[in-house]
Amino acid sequence: xxxxGGPGDPAVSDQAAPAEHVVPTAGSPPGVALRVDxxxxxxxxxxxLDDVSFEVRSGEIHAxxxxxxxxxxxxxxxxxxxYHGDAGGSIAVGDTTVAADHTTPAKAxxxxxxxxxxxxxxxxxxxxxxxxxxxxxxxxxxxxxxxWRALRRQTQALLDRYEIQVRPEALVRSLRPAERAxxxxxxxxxxxxGQHTGVLVLDEPTASLPRAEVVRLMGxxxxxxxxxxxxxxxxHRLDEVIDTASQATVLRDGKLAGTLxxxxxxxxxxxxxxxxxxxxxxYPVMPPLASDExxxxxxGLTGGPLHGVDFQLRQGEVLGVAGLLGSGRxxxxxxxxxxxxxxxxxxEFQGRRVKLRDIGDAMDLGIAYVPEDRGGEAAFLDQxxxxxxxxxxISNYWRGLWLRNRAMDTDARDIIHQYFIRASSERQQMGTxxxxxxxxxxxxxxxxxxxxxxLLDEPTQGVDVNARAEIYQLIRNAVRQGCSVLLVTxxxxxxxxxxxxxxxxxxxxxxxxxxxxxxxxxxLTELAFxxxxxxx
Amino acid sequence: MSVVADxxxxxxxxxxxxxxxxxxxxxxxxxxxxxxLEFTERYALVVLFIATLLFFSVWSKTSSTFPHAQNIKNVLxxxxxxxxxxxxxxIPLVCGEFDFSVGNTAGLTQVLCAGFMARLGxxxxxxxxxxxxxxxxxxxxxxxxxxxxxxxxxxxxxGVSSVLLGIVEWYTGxxxxxxxxxxxxxxxxxxxxxxxxxxxxxxxxxxxxVHYMLEHTPFGRYLYSIGSNRDAARLVGLPVERYVLxxxxxxxxxxxxxxxxxxxxxxxxxxxxxxxxxxxxxxAAAYLGATAIKPGRFNVLGTMIAIFFLAYTVxxxxxxxxxxxxxxxxxxxxxxxxxxxxxxxxxRRAGAG
Numbered sequence: 001x002x003x004x005g006g007p008g009d010p011a012v013s014d015q016a017a018p019a020e021h022v023v024p025t026a027g028s029p030p031g032v033a034l035r036v037d038x039x040x041x042x043x044x045x046x047x048x049l050d051d052v053s054f055e056v057r058s059g060e061i062h063a064x065x066x067x068x069x070x071x072x073x074x075x076x077x078x079x080x081x082x083y084h085g086d087a088g089g090s091i092a093v094g095d096t097t098v099a100a101d102h103t104t105p106a107k108a109x110x111x112x113x114x115x116x117x118x119x120x121x122x123x124x125x126x127x128x129x130x131x132x133x134x135x136x137x138x139x140x141x142x143x144x145x146x147x148w149r150a151l152r153r154q155t156q157a158l159l160d161r162y163e164i165q166v167r168p169e170a171l172v173r174s175l176r177p178a179e180r181a182x183x184x185x186x187x188x189x190x191x192x193x194g195q196h197t198g199v200l201v202l203d204e205p206t207a208s209l210p211r212a213e214v215v216r217l218m219g220x221x222x223x224x225x226x227x228x229x230x231x232x233x234x235x236h237r238l239d240e241v242i243d244t245a246s247q248a249t250v251l252r253d254g255k256l257a258g259t260l261x262x263x264x265x266x267x268x269x270x271x272x273x274x275x276x277x278x279x280x281x282x283y284p285v286m287p288p289l290a291s292d293e294x295x296x297x298x299x300g301l302t303g304g305p306l307h308g309v310d311f312q313l314r315q316g317e318v319l320g321v322a323g324l325l326g327s328g329r330x331x332x333x334x335x336x337x338x339x340x341x342x343x344x345x346x347x348e349f350q351g352r353r354v355k356l357r358d359i360g361d362a363m364d365l366g367i368a369y370v371p372e373d374r375g376g377e378a379a380f381l382d383q384x385x386x387x388x389x390x391x392x393x394i395s396n397y398w399r400g401l402w403l404r405n406r407a408m409d410t411d412a413r414d415i416i417h418q419y420f421i422r423a424s425s426e427r428q429q430m431g432t433x434x435x436x437x438x439x440x441x442x443x444x445x446x447x448x449x450x451x452x453x454x455l456l457d458e459p460t461q462g463v464d465v466n467a468r469a470e471i472y473q474l475i476r477n478a479v480r481q482g483c484s485v486l487l488v489t490x491x492x493x494x495x496x497x498x499x500x501x502x503x504x505x506x507x508x509x510x511x512x513x514x515x516x517x518x519x520x521x522x523x524l525t526e527l528a529f530x531x532x533x534x535x536x
Numbered sequence: 537m538s539v540v541a542d543x544x545x546x547x548x549x550x551x552x553x554x555x556x557x558x559x560x561x562x563x564x565x566x567x568x569x570x571x572x573l574e575f576t577e578r579y580a581l582v583v584l585f586i587a588t589l590l591f592f593s594v595w596s597k598t599s600s601t602f603p604h605a606q607n608i609k610n611v612l613x614x615x616x617x618x619x620x621x622x623x624x625x626x627i628p629l630v631c632g633e634f635d636f637s638v639g640n641t642a643g644l645t646q647v648l649c650a651g652f653m654a655r656l657g658x659x660x661x662x663x664x665x666x667x668x669x670x671x672x673x674x675x676x677x678x679x680x681x682x683x684x685x686x687x688x689x690x691x692x693x694x695g696v697s698s699v700l701l702g703i704v705e706w707y708t709g710x711x712x713x714x715x716x717x718x719x720x721x722x723x724x725x726x727x728x729x730x731x732x733x734x735x736x737x738x739x740x741x742x743x744x745x746v747h748y749m750l751e752h753t754p755f756g757r758y759l760y761s762i763g764s765n766r767d768a769a770r771l772v773g774l775p776v777e778r779y780v781l782x783x784x785x786x787x788x789x790x791x792x793x794x795x796x797x798x799x800x801x802x803x804x805x806x807x808x809x810x811x812x813x814x815x816x817x818x819x820a821a822a823y824l825g826a827t828a829i830k831p832g833r834f835n836v837l838g839t840m841i842a843i844f845f846l847a848y849t850v851x852x853x854x855x856x857x858x859x860x861x862x863x864x865x866x867x868x869x870x871x872x873x874x875x876x877x878x879x880x881x882x883x884r885r886a887g888a889g
């Protein structure tokens with residue numbers, strides 16, 4: 001075994017930082033809430049975690065960051081006792097140490113590790129109070145009837161403690177997404193009884209939250225931390241890591257890539273550690289607008305949450321659509337794709353007024369749509385990659401009363417190449433690809449049809465940094481060939497880099513428009529929130 | 537310094553990567569294991585089928601009766617109708633819907649075909665085509681309720697199957713229709729061509745057509761896509777409702793074909809034939825078939841192998857003198873195991889990431 005020093009990762013030069021804590025058997029040192037020591041995990045064929053050590057200090061928000069397959073999830077699962085680590089590693093909380101190969105969910109609970117998973121596991125049809133006790137057993141009178149009043153009182157106390165502004169009897173279904181996540185957090189923390197000895201572990205708590213909700217949730221986390229709660233959270237969203245975390249540990253390929261502290265947590269440094277190389281052009285240089293020709297024009301589009309939306313989309317242009325959740329941005333895209341009823345208003349395509357009866361009509365015009373919910377609305381997870389890629393153009397392979405499967409596979413192989421998809425073969429099952437690669441498959445499905453208009457709804461949500469850069473590249477290549485793009489994204493940083501022009505939806509209409517250099521994340525955030533005030 | 541790396545790296549603490557961690561496992565060996573596993577999955581049922589045939593051929597209790605040409609042919613002839621029903625139930629299964637009415641649809645079209653000839657003196661062609669059309673119409677009605685109104689297909693078709701059972705009883709008064717069955721129809725169904733029961737040829741034709749439709753036409757691909765993710769299928773432009781409706785219509789029409797074939801094979805129209813029991817056998821075969829040849833996916837060849845595996849096993853057991861009730865237990869058990877295995881395969885495939 002090697003002595004003190006770095007694990008030999010050339011990308012991070014300062015790996016061999018002076019070591020101060022050297023007693024791995026007597027719990028974690030003072031000021032350190034959680035200490036992970038030499039954690040490894042070997043699966044048959046792969047090493048998912050390779051000798052990872054780091055510390056989380058008491059009362060801090062500590063981010064755990066890394067691309068898909070970097071080992072974050074494995075690490076969290078070992079902490080939770082779902083997996084055993086390899087022998088030799090250990091986990092210490094307070095003054096208790098557990099060997100990594102002996103972890104169990106019960107031990108994790110005894111250590112004071114409280115988990116809230118990506119899908120927060122709340123029951124929408126039950127009240128907040130019922131959600132609080134559902135895993136703990138109801139407090140009942142002899143005979144089995146529930147002590148409702150006591151339950152409501154306890155829940156209210158818990159909600160007060162964590163400053164969550166909801167009523168105990170409210171149905172979770174009626175809560176905002178951020179409030180649901182907070183309820184899940186309060187539920188996880190309820191046995192802590194005031195003192196903050198344990199660690200709250202959040203696994204991508206914001207993955208499915210819209211931007212405004214992320215801000216609320218992060219505000220709540222800051223309050224909890226200020227009150228002394230230690231928080232370890234896993235995230236894909238670099239901006240929230242930068243805004244919220246006081247330390248960030250980055251994993252890459254199962255190894256510790258480095259830990260950033262305080263002001264050193266910058267987008268550049270994070271990306272460098274996550275990707276293992278400086279992504280000097282994370283965002284692409286978009287080509288200048290080449291044409292003034294209007295491809296798509298909406299006049300007074302009305303339906304659902306929209307009340308008269310007007311805009312023009314030019315050839316080769318990327319038009320960003322900003323707005324809060326419920327502003328109708330997703331419905332707008334679906335309307336243009338013939339998948340949402342238009343009550344009134346008109347659509348003009350290349351100067352011609354069109355009426356879309358169904359999705360087929362939109363596809364015939366050369367419109368393509370990448371939905372927000374990849375698992376629910378885009379991917380065929382139990383089918384092959386080839387099936388997924390050609391899903392929107394199968395009829396092209398129907399020649400001479402025979403489906404040309406071989407031609408399909410050949411084309412799929414080419415597309416895998418062209419669209420930077422990493423897979424063992426075109427016959428690989430879609431569900432076994434990483435999120436980023438699945439998203440590239442969906443984008444490829446539509447771009448390979450050479451669409452005239454591409455509708456993108458949150459194209460980089462839940463996608464790691466490398467895949468994101470590649471998706472931007474794909475968008476740029478399409479735009480170069482004259483494709484026009486409508487881009488809905490909650491990531492305003494992304495919008496400011498990718499869009500030529502941006503509109504902000506407010507009250508069902510276009511409330512503001514920004515061009516070129518005026519599209520700034522700060523400005524977009526302001527506009528989005530002023531929209532919020534106008535609405536309430 | 538921006539990077540506080542690996543803070544607890546200290547004395548005696550092994551921080552270097554473990555030996556060989558760069559090249560975990562042996563890729564060639566694990567690739568081979570993967571292939572072996574896949575091969576096993578594909579052909580396990582075939583091997584089991586052959587082993588069953590061999591077992592009953594040498595087992596002292598059945599060796600004198602089981603391996604005889606007459607027995608082999610009998611089973612082939614008897615199973616053709618169940619085979620067609622299995623294909624009928626498979627089409628809606630591919631797009632994620634149940635059609636529990638196939639057995640009773642065959643029962644109804646059977647007594648109608650016989651009754652049209654016996655009571656109305658209808659020409660054979662009409663007595664064959666009209667019941668098949670009625671089968672298609674029952675499927676259309678099922679499909680319309682399921683696809684357009686959005687009612688759960690299991691409930692709808694289970695209800696319809698009970699209604700059909702009642703109609704059969706009313707129409708026949710509980711008596712078989714024996715007389716005035718057209719001899720030319722019976723000639724087409726009973727007896728042999730080239731040494732094999734005639735019904736097996738009809739099954740082969742239907743199986744080829746369904747196989748072609750599912751594997752070599754866009755329509756088949758669309759059905760699989762709908763079964764995989766209905767919303768995603770809609771958003772790649774597929775008219776999902778229309779295809780689900782079509783799948784049910786085909787299922788009903790095929791059940792009608794099975795009913796007519798029953799008359800041709802048996803020479804009667806019996807109210808005891810064509811019930812929910814046949815539906816369950818068909819379902820068992822379809823699910824068991826989905827564990828073979830193309831594991832995790834309903835497929836025609838797998839279903840055909842499953843039909844004959846089940847039939848020969850039941851025959852072998854009854855030749856060995858096992859009581860009749862074993863048949864129901866065996867069919868039910870096969871359905872149970874088949875669903876279990878295909879669920880496990882499916883979960884492993886979709887969730888391996």
